[in-house]
Amino acid sequence: MKKALCAVLAAVLTLSLLSACAGETQQEPVDLSAFAQTLRETYEFAQHLSAMDPDAEEFAKQSIKQYLPGLLDMDLEQRVICMSMMRLNNGEFSLVQTKNAQDAETVKELFQNRVDYMVGDGESPGGAWYPGPTELWKNSSRVVSHGNYVMMVVAEECGQIVDEFNALFE
Numbered sequence: 001m002k003k004a005l006c007a008v009l010a011a012v013l014t015l016s017l018l019s020a021c022a023g024e025t026q027q028e029p030v031d032l033s034a035f036a037q038t039l040r041e042t043y044e045f046a047q048h049l050s051a052m053d054p055d056a057e058e059f060a061k062q063s064i065k066q067y068l069p070g071l072l073d074m075d076l077e078q079r080v081i082c083m084s085m086m087r088l089n090n091g092e093f094s095l096v097q098t099k100n101a102q103d104a105e106t107v108k109e110l111f112q113n114r115v116d117y118m119v120g121d122g123e124s125p126g127g128a129w130y131p132g133p134t135e136l137w138k139n140s141s142r143v144v145s146h147g148n149y150v151m152m153v154v155a156e157e158c159g160q161i162v163d164e165f166n167a168l169f170e
Contacts, residue, residue: 029077030149030168032095036080038164045091045155049082067117067127068094068110074103077148089118089133093153093161104148111143111152118154 040046054061054072064072064081071079077097084092094111098104118137120126128134141154142162146169153161 032078032080043157050085052081052083067114071110089128091155096150098148104145104150107150108143115141
């Protein structure tokens with residue numbers, strides 16, 4: 001009887017310690033709006049982008065529906081979309097936190113579809129239209145994720161921005 005009680009107490013203690021350790025390693029939520037503001041303050045391309053708020057502006061709502069179809073239908077934790085309002089698109093970034101892994105995969109697909117559309121298929125021009133922006137979208141774009149956080153960035157400093165995004169989760 002004493003051995004069984006000791007075994008049960010040991011199991012409870014072990015589970016308690018594991019729970020405590022797991023709690024210590026959980027990361028605080030990342031504030032995507034703050035990260036977007038840092039990008040806008042640090043990188044020249046980002047200073048020229050418009051933050052798209054579909055709840056405040058009909059134009060933003062229609063733009064997101066057109067360029068990232070399905071995104072506004074998703075129940076997201078956070079969403080920051082920054083797009084160029086000029087035909088000559090020299091960069092863009094979008095940041096999203098989803099509520100689950102499946103939605104994160106869907107957002108990654110939506111973001112990659114945006115990149116593919118802007119680059120074109122080689123037979124007809126993409127949405128970037130001009131040679132310089134098309135090359136930028138083709139060679140300096142990334143879609144990356146950490147858990148339920150997803151970022152699409154198109155910028156000459158793409159690699160550095162991806163590193164900064166990754167650092168948010170360390």
